[in-house]
Amino acid sequence: xxxxxxxxxxxxxxAVAAAAEPGAVYLAAGxxxxxxxxxxxxxxxxxxxxxxxxxxxxxxxxxDGGIRIGALVRNADLAHDAGFARSYPAVxxxxxxxxxxxxxxxxxxxxxxLQRTRCGYFFDIASACNKREPGTGCDARGGENRLHAVLGxxxxxxxxxxxxxxxxxxxxxAVVEIEGRAGRREVALEALHRLPGDAPQQETVLGPGDxxxxxxxxADAAAFAAHARYLKVRERTSFAFAVVxxxxxxxxxxxxxxxxxxxxxxxxxxxxxxxxxxxxxxGASTGGDVFRRAAExxxxxxxxxxxxxxxxxxxxxxxxxxxxxAAMGTPERVPALPASPxxxxxxxxxxx
Amino acid sequence: MNLSISLTVNxxxxxxxxxxxxxxLLDLLRERLDLTGTKKGCDRGQCxxxxxxxxxRRINSCLALAVSHDGADILTIEGVARGNELHPVQAxxxxxxxxxxxxxxxxxxxxxxxxxxxxxxxxxxxRVREAMSGNLCRCGAYSGITEAVLDAQRSxxxxxxxxxx
Numbered sequence: 001x002x003x004x005x006x007x008x009x010x011x012x013x014x015a016v017a018a019a020a021e022p023g024a025v026y027l028a029a030g031x032x033x034x035x036x037x038x039x040x041x042x043x044x045x046x047x048x049x050x051x052x053x054x055x056x057x058x059x060x061x062x063x064d065g066g067i068r069i070g071a072l073v074r075n076a077d078l079a080h081d082a083g084f085a086r087s088y089p090a091v092x093x094x095x096x097x098x099x100x101x102x103x104x105x106x107x108x109x110x111x112x113x114l115q116r117t118r119c120g121y122f123f124d125i126a127s128a129c130n131k132r133e134p135g136t137g138c139d140a141r142g143g144e145n146r147l148h149a150v151l152g153x154x155x156x157x158x159x160x161x162x163x164x165x166x167x168x169x170x171x172x173x174a175v176v177e178i179e180g181r182a183g184r185r186e187v188a189l190e191a192l193h194r195l196p197g198d199a200p201q202q203e204t205v206l207g208p209g210d211x212x213x214x215x216x217x218x219a220d221a222a223a224f225a226a227h228a229r230y231l232k233v234r235e236r237t238s239f240a241f242a243v244v245x246x247x248x249x250x251x252x253x254x255x256x257x258x259x260x261x262x263x264x265x266x267x268x269x270x271x272x273x274x275x276x277x278x279x280x281x282x283g284a285s286t287g288g289d290v291f292r293r294a295a296e297x298x299x300x301x302x303x304x305x306x307x308x309x310x311x312x313x314x315x316x317x318x319x320x321x322x323x324x325x326a327a328m329g330t331p332e333r334v335p336a337l338p339a340s341p342x343x344x345x346x347x348x349x350x351x352x
Numbered sequence: 353m354n355l356s357i358s359l360t361v362n363x364x365x366x367x368x369x370x371x372x373x374x375x376x377l378l379d380l381l382r383e384r385l386d387l388t389g390t391k392k393g394c395d396r397g398q399c400x401x402x403x404x405x406x407x408x409r410r411i412n413s414c415l416a417l418a419v420s421h422d423g424a425d426i427l428t429i430e431g432v433a434r435g436n437e438l439h440p441v442q443a444x445x446x447x448x449x450x451x452x453x454x455x456x457x458x459x460x461x462x463x464x465x466x467x468x469x470x471x472x473x474x475x476x477x478x479r480v481r482e483a484m485s486g487n488l489c490r491c492g493a494y495s496g497i498t499e500a501v502l503d504a505q506r507s508x509x510x511x512x513x514x515x516x517x
Contacts, residue, residue: 034415080470
């Protein structure tokens with residue numbers, strides 16, 4: 001690991017000033033950053049420790065019915081906050097399906113949003129990677145790429161964003177509050193991450209010194225609580241990133257879908273909102289046929305970036321199954337195996 | 353650049369001068385404080401051998417920078433027994449053969465203590481297995497580990513209720 005300067009500012013404005021310098025990065029729990037630094041994948045010259053900044057570890061109900069989550073709230077604390085889990089069950093399920101209990105106890109909300117891709121070629125400094133070193137090429141294109149992107153990828157990068165948490169959040173119109181050198185601004189989570197294009201090193205719209213201070217969910221996000229699920233296919237039952245995942249939220253009135261929210265994970269360099277699929281579902285009665293049509297619409301633009309054609313069909317099946325589970329109703333409690341297709345829920349399709 | 357931090361480790365206040373900010377909490381415990389019960393397995397947050405409790409919560413000490421934990425209260429495997437009396441989780445691991453080679457065991461035990469404190473798993477073995485998935489055991493002692501966690505949780509709950517009564 002390359003050596004670095006360590007600073008621990010006491011205020012947000014001091015942190016922003018300290019992190020605006022070239023080579024500086026923010027440190028929260030460090031569960032992703034330290035791993036990358038140990039492998040020389042990240043080589044920052046300065047770590048700006050934000051863990052002691054005041055006021056960023058709160059979960060607040062807002063007067064308009066929304067909720068505001070401080071960027072330093074730990075993943076486990078958010079998932080186990082009873083009020084939060086009741087209002088946003090798919091978000092709690094997604095959190096509990098990610099990483100391990102130890103990592104969830106440490107990892108923060110802000111850090112989860114800004115975690116880096118798990119592409120093996122990004123992690124291997126002997127490989128060419130346009131994201132890690134712009135202009136060097138992409139060894140994933142001709143390499144082991146069965147887990148890579150099927151949506152929004154480019155010739156220069158086929159990596160995916162690995163977050164579970166972000167998938168239901170983007171479906172529920174989450175907003176990110178950012179403190180920067182020019183003051184406070186807000187960005188829709190859907191617009192935070194960038195698709196790779198010809199500049200995959202620019203992963204988000206954040207500029208030097210920009211600090212995510214909070215995440216907000218609008219009042220209507222809780223309206224999906226009765227029919228909300230997150231479903232995640234992994235290569236082992238627990239402690240694994242998604243091959244493909246889906247978040248589904250429905251508002252059902254008299255057997256018809258009044259509003260639908262859908263997003264996919266593990267398919268692109270950002271959490272992927274499926275708006276065309278939502279429109280197909282709006283006004284329909286719940287059932288397999290319309291769910292399949294919606295899933296096909298969600299993946300209409302998908303194309304394999306390598307040995308991953310299977311992910312397109314898999315994503316459609318997972319979307320259908322997430323919709324069926326959501327239509328059946330949110331379980332009282334997050335299942336013992338959160339988001340797992342192997343949970344034995346009555347009525348679940350076993351071939352998806 | 354010297355960084356001075358203060359930690360409470362197994363109930364004892366320790367002041368440490370760090371000559372390098374790169375020191376992880378794991379390396380601090382093992383190399384500077386000679387507490388080698390906490391194991392370094394993968395050193396990348398994937399195996400759980402380095403699990404300790406920080407302010408009562410289980411975390412991977414290999415992915416924690418020591419300097420960022422100034423003021424923290426740390427509990428390691430060396431601090432869980434009372435003299436010669438084993439912690440109930442330690443005793444349960446022995447009773448249920450929750451180990452073979454033993455390398456992952458300090459991390460398993462610290463993780464189990466954290467799990468019981470979190471109180472989310474109840475008596476459901478599936479929830480226990482899921483909540484212990486951050487601790488790998490290459491000898492494959494998982495079924496004994498699950499039984500040990502459930503048994504220790506029962507005895508700790510009984511003891512707590514006994515005190516309350």
